[in-house]
Amino acid sequence: MVDMRNASLKASHKWKPIELLNSEDEEYDFREIDSLQRQWLQVKKEVESSTPEAYSAFTERLTRRWAIETGIIEGIYDLDRGVTETLVREGIAADYIERGSTNREPSELVQILKDHEESVRSVMYWIEQSRPLNKTFIKALHTHILNSQDTHTAVNQFGNRFEATLRKGEFKTQPNNPTRQDGSVHEYC
Helix, strand or coil, rough: CCCCCCCCCCCCCCCCCCCCCCCHHCCCCCCHHEEEEEEHHHHHHHHHCCCHHHHHHHHHHHHHHHHHHHHHHCCCCCCHHHHHHHHHHHHCCHHCHHHEECCCCCHHHHHHHHHHHHHHHHHHHHHHHCCCCCCHHHHHHHHHCCCCCCCCEEEEECCCEEEECCCCCCCCCCCECCCCCCCECCCCC
16 A cells, blocks of 8 residues: 555546536447346246246345445445355344454444345335436435445545545545555546
């Protein structure tokens, strides 16, 4: 890790807020994706009608995996692979979480995971209802995902870590800014 106090803060990539789609973006060719979607929907329909219990169990495991893996990717918690697989297979419960397998108290982790799991279900329901993606939904989803979290780890301009208050239901105003080994900063949101 580069010491931020001595790093030259040249940016390898600068973050900027999301912009509205332009006419070129709206003309993107989605035929291949549309074809894959039709294939997936056909397979889903066949499996759902032939073995509804198996499909339901698969959906539950997939929901748990998305909920768990998202928090790991985002650095909200650490969780070892064995416990992750057990929680995906068996369900989210503190009894399956050993203290040494995570950087959170098991009961705290369970609540965070349940918030994430409910959020995944909200997204799935939103999609099933063919509702449009909009700012209100995204902000509500953000609030729900962070329901059991009040802070996040941040790094100041001197490289010092601290706990910053989470602004639930709001868009970010500052970029993430990890420093690469060469001393450059890669900004992203």
